Amino acid sequence: MKAFVRHQGLVAPLDRANVDTDQIIPKQFLKSIQRTGFGPNLFDEWRYLDVGEPGRDNSKRPLNPDFVLNQARYQGASVLLARENFGCGSSREHAPWALEEYGFRVLIAPSYADIFYNNCFKNGLLPIVLSDGEVDELFRQAAASEGYRLTVDLAGQTVVRPDGGVYRFEVDAFRKHCLLEGLDEIGLTLAHGDQIRAFEARHRAAHPWLFGAGGSVTDERGMA
Amino acid sequence: MAGKTLYDKLWESHLVRQNDDGSALLYIDRHLLHEVTSPQAFEGLRLAGREPWRIDANLATPDHNVPTTSVERRGGIAAIADEVSRIQVQTLDDNCARYGILQFGMHDARQGIVHVIGPEQGATLPGMTVVCGDSHTSTHGAFGALAHGIGTSEVEHVLATQCLIAQKMKNLQVRVEGELAPGVTAKDIALAVIGTIGTAGGTGYALEFAGSAIRALSMEGRMTLCNMAIEAGARVGLIAVDTKTIEYVKGRLFAPRGAQWELAVANWRQLHSDPDAVFDKVVELRAGDIKPQVSWGTSPEMVVAVDARVPDPAVESDPTKRDSIERALKYMGLAANQAITDIRLDRIFIGSCTNSRIEDLRAAAAVAKGRKVAASVKQALVVPGSGPVKAQAEQEGLDKIFIEAGFEWREPGCSMCLAMNADRLEAGEHCASTSNRNFEGRQGAGGRTHLVSPAMAAAAAVCGHFVDVRELLGREEVA
Numbered sequence: 001m002k003a004f005v006r007h008q009g010l011v012a013p014l015d016r017a018n019v020d021t022d023q024i025i026p027k028q029f030l031k032s033i034q035r036t037g038f039g040p041n042l043f044d045e046w047r048y049l050d051v052g053e054p055g056r057d058n059s060k061r062p063l064n065p066d067f068v069l070n071q072a073r074y075q076g077a078s079v080l081l082a083r084e085n086f087g088c089g090s091s092r093e094h095a096p097w098a099l100e101e102y103g104f105r106v107l108i109a110p111s112y113a114d115i116f117y118n119n120c121f122k123n124g125l126l127p128i129v130l131s132d133g134e135v136d137e138l139f140r141q142a143a144a145s146e147g148y149r150l151t152v153d154l155a156g157q158t159v160v161r162p163d164g165g166v167y168r169f170e171v172d173a174f175r176k177h178c179l180l181e182g183l184d185e186i187g188l189t190l191a192h193g194d195q196i197r198a199f200e201a202r203h204r205a206a207h208p209w210l211f212g213a214g215g216s217v218t219d220e221r222g223m224a
Numbered sequence: 225m226a227g228k229t230l231y232d233k234l235w236e237s238h239l240v241r242q243n244d245d246g247s248a249l250l251y252i253d254r255h256l257l258h259e260v261t262s263p264q265a266f267e268g269l270r271l272a273g274r275e276p277w278r279i280d281a282n283l284a285t286p287d288h289n290v291p292t293t294s295v296e297r298r299g300g301i302a303a304i305a306d307e308v309s310r311i312q313v314q315t316l317d318d319n320c321a322r323y324g325i326l327q328f329g330m331h332d333a334r335q336g337i338v339h340v341i342g343p344e345q346g347a348t349l350p351g352m353t354v355v356c357g358d359s360h361t362s363t364h365g366a367f368g369a370l371a372h373g374i375g376t377s378e379v380e381h382v383l384a385t386q387c388l389i390a391q392k393m394k395n396l397q398v399r400v401e402g403e404l405a406p407g408v409t410a411k412d413i414a415l416a417v418i419g420t421i422g423t424a425g426g427t428g429y430a431l432e433f434a435g436s437a438i439r440a441l442s443m444e445g446r447m448t449l450c451n452m453a454i455e456a457g458a459r460v461g462l463i464a465v466d467t468k469t470i471e472y473v474k475g476r477l478f479a480p481r482g483a484q485w486e487l488a489v490a491n492w493r494q495l496h497s498d499p500d501a502v503f504d505k506v507v508e509l510r511a512g513d514i515k516p517q518v519s520w521g522t523s524p525e526m527v528v529a530v531d532a533r534v535p536d537p538a539v540e541s542d543p544t545k546r547d548s549i550e551r552a553l554k555y556m557g558l559a560a561n562q563a564i565t566d567i568r569l570d571r572i573f574i575g576s577c578t579n580s581r582i583e584d585l586r587a588a589a590a591v592a593k594g595r596k597v598a599a600s601v602k603q604a605l606v607v608p609g610s611g612p613v614k615a616q617a618e619q620e621g622l623d624k625i626f627i628e629a630g631f632e633w634r635e636p637g638c639s640m641c642l643a644m645n646a647d648r649l650e651a652g653e654h655c656a657s658t659s660n661r662n663f664e665g666r667q668g669a670g671g672r673t674h675l676v677s678p679a680m681a682a683a684a685a686v687c688g689h690f691v692d693v694r695e696l697l698g699r700e701e702v703a
């Protein structure tokens with residue numbers, strides 16, 4: 001996993017509530033079997049005036065001039081400001097992949113859907129929760145001044161505004177640790193392999209039907 | 225000390241390790257896989273030189289992109305017209321073959337939507353932890369299983385370690401007491417709950433449905449309800465195990481047998497929240513108040529009863545909400561205060577992991593029987609959730625009822641629920657759909673989805689516009 005320590009970047013305000021993962025990356029792009037290539041189709045239906053299909057040259061498609069990310073002042077943005085329940089809907093990890101590949105490193109919103117929130121951390125993307133009032137203030141400031149940038153420090157858990165105002169945010173210790181160090185979670189878990197095996201043995205003794213001839217799904221049994 | 229909730233019990237019985245920082249390692253009993261969210265996980269595993277921890281905990285099936293016409297289906301994977309769909313289905317096939325994971329492939333009689341096949345074959349059992357790279361994994365909670373959707377990195381994590389790094393959620397109980405009126409279904413409860421608590425109302429919670437109206441539901445109805453817990457923001461939906469659960473599981477392909485069955489049942493009988501368990505939040509609805517529901521907007525919380533009107537943004541005081549309503553009305557091509565029954569439909573979709581089980585098809589067929597799909601409706605699809613559901617429906621003659629009425633009878637898959645295959649809406653078209661999401665573009669770019677129950681979808685099909693299904697059916701028919 002990519003590490004995240006500190007980031008300063010241009011803010012793009014996406015003033016909508018309940019932005020779902022179908023919106024972040026429409027389903028026709030999920031057919032790829034790769035982890036990359038989703039950035040150009042981030043927010044595809046809002047970003048372009050025509051209907052996107054996988055494999056098309058996105059640079060030739062007509063842009064929707066009204067969409068915030070297409071406006072000149074937000075080019076190069078790496079901090080996305082959003083409203084409540086961002087990332088709801090489908091569990092597709094393609095959504096954080098698309099956001100990350102587009103260039104976002106930080107999201108700021110009053111709330112996120114659980115699965116999406118979790119998926120962000122696996123991809124070096126930091127989803128920050130601030131209060132409604134704080135998010136409102138950032139929307140106001142970002143609209144008022146062109147080139148509005150925020151500085152985010154994960155270790156100190158702060159968002160620093162250009163005027164020096166500081167917001168603190170919460171993040172749970174394990175996710176913070178993994179993100180700061182860019183740790184491989186699977187490797188971390190496998191380090192507890194003995195404990196997993198010990199649990200498995202106890203679990204099997206208490207619930208034998210979940211193993212062996214019971215809850216194991218195999219071809220022989222499936223064909224019985 | 226207060227008693228435990230069902231969620232607490234399931235959490236504790238799968239806890240491998242609790243870390244000081246609040247994170248935990250949870251053991252996973254069943255991992256379901258499909259073609260869309262697994263390829264990158266298998267690739268990650270390969271790149272890291274890792275092997276799956278426990279092959280026989282995994283079960284796979286292709287569902288999202290499989291064609292649903294029998295002509296295209298007959299030719300096998302090689303005949304899938306859409307190249308990218310074909311690659312994805314082929315990749316799942318290759319990965320399952322390489323690792324020896326059991327797959328109900330496209331031609332297996334047991335193939336179907338992943339959330340339909342798990343319970344159907346007894347691969348989902350009470351008391352299990354069940355995960356899948358799909359948010360509607362909450363469906364399996366209907367069996368008193370701790371089940372939720374995960375992302376692709378977590379799919380890889382579960383493959384490699386049989387565990388998930390998890391944080392304990394809070395407990396939410398939604399109680400629905402009393403009796404549903406005839407013609408009102410589990411789908412209507414689900415939509416009414418989401419309309420009440422909102423699409424983020426369950427965020428951070430495991431949502432247990434309880435109360436006499438829930439106990440009265442069939443297992444199919446309970447699956448419909450838990451399926452939509454995620455639309456209320458809750459990753460986990462749960463319902464206590466009772467005799468109905470146990471009867472449903474009995475005799476299924478992967479269900480335990482003999483002495484193990486007896487042992488399992490004794491264990492499953494404990495799978496309910498203790499009477500003195502404390503929930504962090506409780507919401508109560510009266511079943512008798514719930515009418516057939518129709519979603520009018522672009523989020524499942526934008527829902528009203530069929531006899532109501534589309535809301536008026538002018539009377540909404542919260543600016544973010546007002547903005548959302550305006551945006552939704554514009555996208556949906558609806559006017560404020562328009563009667564729901566005035567909405568005309570272009571297409572009808574009966575299917576998806578929410579409502580494609582035998583009971584759903586029976587309910588829709590009861591309405592379609594002896595009637596015709598309205599001439600103004602361009603297409604009405606019925607897509608069974610699995611091979612066995614299709615076979616059962618054909619045995620009961622439901623396919624003939626649908627075909628005579630002018631519906632198309634298809635092969636199992638996700639189909640028009642998310643339009644990853646050829647089944648989709650054209651821009652501007654209105655669809656009465658039994659699926660679970662009405663997001664912008666979900667069923668095709670520019671498509672307009674209205675979420676309803678199977679009976680309501682069939683009623684809309686024959687009338688060409690929404691109608692209270694109870695007006696179509698005689699009292700004895702709706703009972």
Ligand code: SF4
Pocket residue numbers: 287288337338339358360576577578637638641642659660
């Ligand atoms: S039927 Fe729809 S919601 Fe269910 S798994 Fe398939 S695409 Fe997802």
